[in-house]
Amino acid sequence: MTVNIELWATDGYMSTPDGNSIYIWGFSDAAGKKAQLPGPRIVVTQGDVVSITVNNILPEATSLLFPGQSGVLADTGTGPHLAQPQFDGSGNLVSLTDFADYPGNPDTNPASIKYTFTAGNPGTYLYESGTNPHKQVPMGLYGAIIVRPADYDPAIPTRKTAYGENTGTEFDREYLIVVSEIDPALHSAVEKGTEYKIREFKPRYWTMNGRCAPDTMFADGMGCLPNQPYGAMIMAEPGEKILIRYAGSGIENHPLHLHGNHTRIVAEDGRLLKNGATDLSYKRFTVLTGSGQTYDQIFTWSGLGYSPADPIPTTVPNLRNLGVGDAGWTLWSGSPYLGEKGDIPVGVTSFNGIGEYYFMLHSHEEMQITNWGEFPGGMMSMLAIFPAGTLGDTGIIE
Amino acid sequence: MTVNINLWAKTGSLSLPGAGTVPFWGFAGAAAGPAQLPGPLLEVPQGENVEISLTNDLTFGVSLVFPGQDFIPQPVKNPDGAFVSYNLETAPGGSLIYSLTASRPGIFLYESGTAPEKQIQMGLYGAMVVRPPGFDPGNPATWTAYGPGTGTEFDVEKILVISEVDTAIHQALASGDDPAAYNLDYFLINGRSFPDTLNPDDSGTQPYSGKITANSGQRVLLRIINAGFMNHNIRLQGIDIKVAAGDSRPLITPGLDKSYLKHTVTIGSGQSYDILFTAPAAGNYILYDRNLNCCVNGNNFPGGILTMVGII
Numbered sequence: 001m002t003v004n005i006e007l008w009a010t011d012g013y014m015s016t017p018d019g020n021s022i023y024i025w026g027f028s029d030a031a032g033k034k035a036q037l038p039g040p041r042i043v044v045t046q047g048d049v050v051s052i053t054v055n056n057i058l059p060e061a062t063s064l065l066f067p068g069q070s071g072v073l074a075d076t077g078t079g080p081h082l083a084q085p086q087f088d089g090s091g092n093l094v095s096l097t098d099f100a101d102y103p104g105n106p107d108t109n110p111a112s113i114k115y116t117f118t119a120g121n122p123g124t125y126l127y128e129s130g131t132n133p134h135k136q137v138p139m140g141l142y143g144a145i146i147v148r149p150a151d152y153d154p155a156i157p158t159r160k161t162a163y164g165e166n167t168g169t170e171f172d173r174e175y176l177i178v179v180s181e182i183d184p185a186l187h188s189a190v191e192k193g194t195e196y197k198i199r200e201f202k203p204r205y206w207t208m209n210g211r212c213a214p215d216t217m218f219a220d221g222m223g224c225l226p227n228q229p230y231g232a233m234i235m236a237e238p239g240e241k242i243l244i245r246y247a248g249s250g251i252e253n254h255p256l257h258l259h260g261n262h263t264r265i266v267a268e269d270g271r272l273l274k275n276g277a278t279d280l281s282y283k284r285f286t287v288l289t290g291s292g293q294t295y296d297q298i299f300t301w302s303g304l305g306y307s308p309a310d311p312i313p314t315t316v317p318n319l320r321n322l323g324v325g326d327a328g329w330t331l332w333s334g335s336p337y338l339g340e341k342g343d344i345p346v347g348v349t350s351f352n353g354i355g356e357y358y359f360m361l362h363s364h365e366e367m368q369i370t371n372w373g374e375f376p377g378g379m380m381s382m383l384a385i386f387p388a389g390t391l392g393d394t395g396i397i398e
Numbered sequence: 399m400t401v402n403i404n405l406w407a408k409t410g411s412l413s414l415p416g417a418g419t420v421p422f423w424g425f426a427g428a429a430a431g432p433a434q435l436p437g438p439l440l441e442v443p444q445g446e447n448v449e450i451s452l453t454n455d456l457t458f459g460v461s462l463v464f465p466g467q468d469f470i471p472q473p474v475k476n477p478d479g480a481f482v483s484y485n486l487e488t489a490p491g492g493s494l495i496y497s498l499t500a501s502r503p504g505i506f507l508y509e510s511g512t513a514p515e516k517q518i519q520m521g522l523y524g525a526m527v528v529r530p531p532g533f534d535p536g537n538p539a540t541w542t543a544y545g546p547g548t549g550t551e552f553d554v555e556k557i558l559v560i561s562e563v564d565t566a567i568h569q570a571l572a573s574g575d576d577p578a579a580y581n582l583d584y585f586l587i588n589g590r591s592f593p594d595t596l597n598p599d600d601s602g603t604q605p606y607s608g609k610i611t612a613n614s615g616q617r618v619l620l621r622i623i624n625a626g627f628m629n630h631n632i633r634l635q636g637i638d639i640k641v642a643a644g645d646s647r648p649l650i651t652p653g654l655d656k657s658y659l660k661h662t663v664t665i666g667s668g669q670s671y672d673i674l675f676t677a678p679a680a681g682n683y684i685l686y687d688r689n690l691n692c693c694v695n696g697n698n699f700p701g702g703i704l705t706m707v708g709i710i
C-alpha cells in the first residue's frame with residue numbers, strides 16, 4: 001500500500017505546568033495549523049511505501065532523517081534519488097540530508113520536499129530534522145513512527161503484536177512515550193533572533209510526549225494543551241499485556257523506571273531481540289533510554305490478588321502515619337484494594353477515580369522530575385491499574 | 399614469544415577547527431616523533447606477552463593501564479596512604495616497562511593511570527588491537543575480529559577512537575595552572591573534529607583519518623572505542639548495524655548468536671563496540687553522535703563527532 005503523509009514545518013508554543021509558554025518549531029498535519037510537540041504520530045504497516053512531504057514555512061531550511069529506515073529517497077521536484085548529506089559549492093556540509101529550503105530563498109531549492117521509503121521492519125522509530133539538528137531537534141522538529149507488522153490484525157489476539165505472529169510480542173494495550181529536554185534559553189533566542197551558545201545548553205524542563213508533569217497525566221487532546229496533543233499516562237487492567245514504546249528524541253540519555261514493575265525489552269531501534277530460536281529479550285527495572293534510540297517493552301501487572309474478602313496479611317498503617325497530606329492532594333484511593341475507596345485525611349483531596357492503583361514512571365535523574373527547579377514535574381508520569389472491565393478501548397494507538 | 403613496543407610520553411600541539419592550536423600530552427611511537435592523538439595504534443597477536451617500554455619526556459609522573467586486558471596493576475600511594483596512581487609511575491626523564499598478556503582478541507584502550515582526570519583529558523591514551531589466532535595481515539581470507547565461529551569476518555576494518563577536549567583545561571594544565579571549570583568544547587573521532595575527520599591519514603599529530611571507505615557489498619567492521627569521559631550515542635544513518643561484540647566480548651560463539659541490530663549505539667566512557675554491516679548502495683552515509691551537542695566545534699555546527707561512510 002502507498003501511504004501519503006503531509007507535514008508542515010512551522011512554529012507554535014508549548015505550555016508548561018508552571019505557567020510558561022515556550023516558543024517551538026515543530027510539525028503540524030495541516031496547512032495553517034500550529035506546530036505540535038512531538039510531531040504527528042505516523043502509523044503505517046510493514047511493506048507500505050511511505051511518502052512524507054514536508055512543507056517548510058520556517059525561516060531556514062529543514063529536512064527529515066528517518067533513523068532505522070534504509071533506502072530513503074528524496075525528491076524536490078527533479079525526481080527521486082537516494083537521500084544524501086548535502087554540501088555547498090565550497091564543500092561545506094550544510095545538511096545531514098536533502099532539505100526543503102525556506103520559502104522565498106531566491107537562489108535555491110523549493111520549500112517542500114518529498115521523502116519516500118518502504119517500511120521494511122515493524123517497530124518504533126523517530127523522524128527528525130537533519131538540518132541544523134543541534135538547534136532544530138531541540139526546538140521540536142521530531143516525531144515518532146510506528147510500523148505495524150505485515151500480519152497485524154487487532155481483531156485476532158495472536159496477530160495483535162508489535163513484531164508479528166509468533167514473535168512473543170502480543171499486547172492488549174500500547175503506549176508511546178517520546179522523551180526530550182527543553183532549554184528555554186534556546187527557544188527564546190530562536191524566537192527573538194538572538195545568539196545562542198550551544199555550549200551553554202542547560203535544560204530546565206524535561207518532557208514526555210512534549211508535556212511536563214503533571215500535564216503528562218492528562219488525556220490526549222486536552223483543550224488547554226492545544227499543541228501538545230499526546231498524554232503519557234499508561235492505563236491497563238490486571239493481567240493485560242502492556243506494550244510501552246520509549247523513544248529518546250532529546251540529546252541526553254534518560255534512565256526511566258516504573259515503580260513496582262520490571263518490563264521486558266523485546267526490541268531496540270525497531271529490531272526484534274531474537275535470533276532464530278534465541279530469545280535476546282531481557283527484563284529491566286530502569287531502562288536507559290539513549291538519545292535517538294527506541295525501546296519496546298512488554299509486561300503484565302498481575303498484583304497479589306488481595307481483596308476485602310482475602311485481606312492483606314499485615315496491619316495497614318493508620319491514616320495519620322500515611323504521608324499523603326503535605327501536598328494537599330493524592331492519587332491514593334483510601335483503600336489498599338483495587339476497585340475500593342476509603343477514608344482520606346481531612347483537608348486532602350484524592351484524585352483517585354474508582355479505586356485504581358498508581359505506579360510512578362519517571363527519570364531517575366531526579367533533577368529531571370522538576371519544572372525549572374520545582375518538584376514535582378518534568379519527566380514523570382504514572383501507570384494506572386484499573387479494575388477489570390472498566391477501561392474500554394483506552395490504550396490503542398491509531 | 400614477546401612483543402616489544404616503545405612509547406614516549408610528550409607534549410604536543412593539536413590542530414582543532416576554529417580553535418587554532420591547542421597544547422596536549424600524548425604518546426609518540428618514536429624518540430624523534432611527535433606526540434600524537436590518539437597514541438600509536440598498537441597491533442599484537444593473541445597469546446603474546448607484550449612489553450611496552452615507556453619513556454617519559456614530561457615533567458611529572460605518568461603510567462600505563464590496560465583496561466580489559468590481562469595485567470597486574472601496582473597501585474601507588476603516597477607516604478600518607480593517599481592514592482596517587484593506578485599503576486607504577488614512570489618518573490620524569492625515566493623509563494619503565496609495562497607488561498601484559500594479550501590473552502584474548504579485541505579492541506582495547508591503553509591510557510595513563512596517573513592523575514587520569516587530567517592526563518586522559520590531556521591526551522594520554524591510545525588503542526590496541528589484539529588479533530585472533532590465524533589472522534594473517536597479508537591474507538584477507540583470514541580476517542576476523544574474534545576468530546572462526548564468531549561471525550566477525552570482514553573485508554574493511556576501521557578503528558574509531560572517540561574522545562573530547564576542553565580547550566580551556568588544556569591551556570591551563572599546559573601552563574601549569576589549575577584547570578578551569580569543566581566545559582568540553584571539542585569532540586573527536588581519532589583525535590580529529592569534523593571536517594578534519596574526513597581528511598586522509600597523515601604523519602602529523604592527528605594521523606588517523608575518521609573516514610570510512612568501502613565498496614558496495616563489502617563486509618565492514620567498525621571498532622568504536624570511547625576514550626573520553628562522556629557517553630556517546632553513535633549513529634550510522636541509513637544502514638542497519640549488527641553489534642557483534644561489546645568490550646571485546648564476542649556476542650556470537652559456536653551455537654549461540656547473541657548479536658543484535660541497531661542504528662544508534664550508546665557507548666559508555668571506556669567501553670567499546672564492534673559493529674558489522676554490509677556496505678549498501680553507493681553514496682555517503684553519515685556517522686555522528688546523536689548527542690547533537692557533540693556535533694559542534696565550540697558553538698558551531700557542523701563539527702565534532704561527525705564523519706562519513708563513503709560507499710563506492
Ligand SMILES: [Cu+2]
Pocket residue numbers: 257259360362364
Ligand atoms: Cu523512582
